[in-house]
Amino acid sequence: MKQIALTVNGRKVEAAVEPRTHLADFLREHLRLTGTHLGCEHGVCGACTIEIGGAPARSCIAFAVGCDGLEIRTIEGFDDDAVMAELREAFSAEHALQCGYCTPGMLIAARDIVARLPDADDKRIRLELAGNLCRCTGYLGIVNAIKRVLADRRKGVAAAKPATPLVSMPFVSFKSTNAASSALAAAAVPAAMETPKGGWTEMAESFTVHKPPAEVWRAFADLPMVASCLPGAELDEHDALNVNGRMRVKLGPIAASFAGAATMERDGAGMRGTIKGAGSDGGTGSRTRGEVEYALGLAPGGETRVSVTIRYSLQGPLAQFSRSGVARDLARRLIGQFAANLDAKLDPARAGASVGATQGLDVGALIWAWIREKFARLLGRPQS
Numbered sequence: 139m140k141q142i143a144l145t146v147n148g149r150k151v152e153a154a155v156e157p158r159t160h161l162a163d164f165l166r167e168h169l170r171l172t173g174t175h176l177g178c179e180h181g182v183c184g185a186c187t188i189e190i191g192g193a194p195a196r197s198c199i200a201f202a203v204g205c206d207g208l209e210i211r212t213i214e215g216f217d218d219d220a221v222m223a224e225l226r227e228a229f230s231a232e233h234a235l236q237c238g239y240c241t242p243g244m245l246i247a248a249r250d251i252v253a254r255l256p257d258a259d260d261k262r263i264r265l266e267l268a269g270n271l272c273r274c275t276g277y278l279g280i281v282n283a284i285k286r287v288l289a290d291r292r293k294g295v296a297a298a299k300p301a302t303p304l305v306s307m308p309f310v311s312f313k314s315t316n317a318a319s320s321a322l323a324a325a326a327v328p329a330a331m332e333t334p335k336g337g338w339t340e341m342a343e344s345f346t347v348h349k350p351p352a353e354v355w356r357a358f359a360d361l362p363m364v365a366s367c368l369p370g371a372e373l374d375e376h377d378a379l380n381v382n383g384r385m386r387v388k389l390g391p392i393a394a395s396f397a398g399a400a401t402m403e404r405d406g407a408g409m410r411g412t413i414k415g416a417g418s419d420g421g422t423g424s425r426t427r428g429e430v431e432y433a434l435g436l437a438p439g440g441e442t443r444v445s446v447t448i449r450y451s452l453q454g455p456l457a458q459f460s461r462s463g464v465a466r467d468l469a470r471r472l473i474g475q476f477a478a479n480l481d482a483k484l485d486p487a488r489a490g491a492s493v494g495a496t497q498g499l500d501v502g503a504l505i506w507a508w509i510r511e512k513f514a515r516l517l518g519r520p521q522s
């Protein structure tokens with residue numbers, strides 16, 4: 139045994155420890171500071187990150203005897219820290235945690251970024267976080283939370299900012315270009331609801347509708363009809379350019395109903411338009427924001443080629459589906475279903491191709507179809 143003396147969270151601590159005792163075990167088992175988590179126990183995952191001598195360090199690969207005489211700060215030591223308070227609030231608001239196992243280490247790493255790198259951008263934040271693994275969130279919420287704190291501190295509003303509710307982001311309209319349709323658009327537009335930019339998922343798709351562009355363009359103005367083509371979508375109220383409604387999504391035991399609003403802009407001369415919207419599900423606490431740009435063009439045979447660019451962010455328990463490969467394939471299938479349903483509406487002779495538009499969007503079924511397709515492709519079999 140060796141006698142050591144440390145300062146832990148501002149308190150002097152003396153103890154006799156085995157030379158082989160790791161600092162994380164000493165903190166958890168001798169001092170009962172269990173906010174320091176242990177994941178990999180060999181310096182890879184970052185769950186055990188604490189501050190040693192004012193800098194972030196892995197406590198699972200530091201010996202307690204090696205820290206004799208040093209200042210140690212664990213997550214419990216940041217209770218009154220202003221930056222940590224901002225980060226805690228931002229982590230809640232941005233859904234930057236799910237199980238929370240990585241969160242103490244993540245917060246300490248995040249605080250270090252905020253302190254050292256006030257101008258850090260998305261890329262730099264991700265680089266700095268490379269040593270902290272999270273198996274739940276997909277990192278987008280974590281990066282957004284850190285960016286939120288950095289932005290607030292640059293604006294000098296962090297200290298005065300009221301607490302943000304955990305999951306109650308209200309459903310709002312985006313600003314409409316049509317003053318006459320202001321009744322629905324009158325809902326508040328918080329600053330956070332701005333046009334998508336860095337950190338969002340973006341994908342481009344196109345599909346063909348078997349009718350001429352002018353007819354499809356007219357059909358796109360019929361909001362109840364368009365909504366009825368989108369699996370899971372229901373309209374509550376609408377005017378020419380604004381809608382309030384909901385989108386039902388089912389994933390195994392998770393059933394979500396995203397209530398929200400969207401606003402459209404239409405450019406008749408160019409036959410193009412934009413739909414911006416946002417929604418939240420009170421049950422799962424998932425939130426989404428997105429923007430769809432579409433353009434109609436003439437396809438061979440006088441049919442219509444519809445090009446679509448989708449940008450979105452998804453947070454909360456359903457955020458696992460914002461991960462690239464699967465999400466893109468799912469979006470492709472969803473667009474395929476929408477196109478088939480639209481075709482069937484415009485030409486009843488094609489009604490056989492329509493796909494359960496009024497049912498909730500069953501993500502589980504889509505994933506299952508996606509897995510079947512992948513396997514069929516792997517085995518070189520034609521898809522059924």
Ligand code: FES
Binds near residue numbers: 181186
């Ligand atoms: S537990 Fe220390 S880095 Fe994983």
Ligand code: FES
Binds near residue numbers: 235
């Ligand atoms: S490991 Fe679960 S929230 Fe990060």
